[in-house]
Amino acid sequence: MLQEINSPEDVKKLTLQQKKQLAQEIREYILQIVSENGGHLASNLGVVELTIALHSVFNVPTDKIVWDVGHQTYVHKIITGRREALKTIRKLNGLAGFPKTNESESDCFNTGHSSTSISAALGMARARDLKNEKNNVIAVIGDGALTGGMAIEALNDVGYSKTNMTVILNDNEMSISPNIGGLNMLLSKLRTKKLYTKSNISAKKIILKIPGIGKPFVKVVQRIKRSLKQLIIPKMFFEDIGFTYLGPVDGHNLEELENILSLSKQVQGPILIHVLTKKGKGYKIAETNPDKYHATGPFDLETGKPKKEKAKDYSKAFGEKLVELARKNKKIVAITASMKDGTGLTQFQKEFPERFFDIGIAEQHAIGMAAGMAKEGMIPVVPIYSSFYQRAYDQVIHDVAIQNLPVIMCVDRAGVVGADGETHQGTLDLSFFRLVPNLKILAPKDFKELQDMLEYAVNLKSPVVIRYPRGRRRKL
């Protein structure tokens, strides 16, 4: 069936049963490609039904779907005419792994960095209203990306603005590692509230069908239901800040998904649809280790084992030395913005859980908090990928450098990064860090120098940046 899917129109024509079959074929196809080329696996397997449902109910490109981070758009690309081109992903001149407006008119906004979708979608919705147009605008954001400040700032604005738009919260309880934070605690309460919400939806559905009185009446009922909800779900956060909350809905049940998406078209104002999905769905090996298969190199489909064993890299050399230094110096703490494994902090967390802080996909907060800890005598070490350090530029200047605080900022993936495209290249950090006062910038040429520099930085008592590339030591 997949061979006949060349556009969303082809999906719309299918029966529910055929769509289920299509979902199965898409999973097999993605597994085939990613096991050969490498790529983002678990997140894509998790959104197969959600993406089919979105393209069944909405009309891209008139309707705008903004994908947060954008690493989960393989299914969207397959459905929107790029099935064959997906085979070239992660290859020279191949298809991009993230949405690209210059690749297809079905990609309405470029993404790559986390937590941007709600802002962009609100901008598009406001522009639509000013132009007196009528299209739908949808942001699809993961529970991990929701921990980013930009997403929270946008929610704050959307809820208050009463603009017609939809936020689809793709909740798989995972960032790359298990998700953390207060919002995650809120979501876990909501995840179990199935029954009440179903009746909420059907009430709305019925009332909306009554000619003439539908919409105003829904508002009254919603208000009553909202006050009821205070009794049933304490602190109904999303409704309190101005959203109509729909869900939670099983993100692998196509029928339920299509129903809730169709219903959402009739509700006025901002809507948040809480969709529960499983990362790695349909491939047991990834379901059990979703963090390992978030992004992967080529691997053997039968065993899940990488085709090439990973050689020691700079992140690992950094992590090993940090553990050694932290054994001797109790003031050393490590902070990660949701990238524990990628930045080499796995062992540090195991040995020093009380000195390890995963603070969500929140680079600005990571540096702000590091500054506070440094002010109180700790030695914070903050490894963040170069391109994500762009997020924390003001905090590096305002919170760390001007106060001359001893924060050790480790800039991983500095320089040319490769596979993930221009949003992920680490080519700007030298240009922007060199303008910052009080900041020493170090760039090791090999693992040994990186480790020596880390030791030097721990004793320096002033802010320091250590930048190192992705992967292995270069042969000199």
Ligand SMILES: Cc1ncc(C[n+]2csc(CCOP(=O)(O)OP(=O)(O)O)c2C)c(N)n1
């Ligand atoms: C600013 C920024 N920091 C870090 C990352 C790296 N990153 C890519 S995906 C991801 C996890 C996203 O989790 P979630 O939004 O829940 O999506 P899921 O993969 O679980 O579907 C992270 C941390 C990024 N893309 N952007």
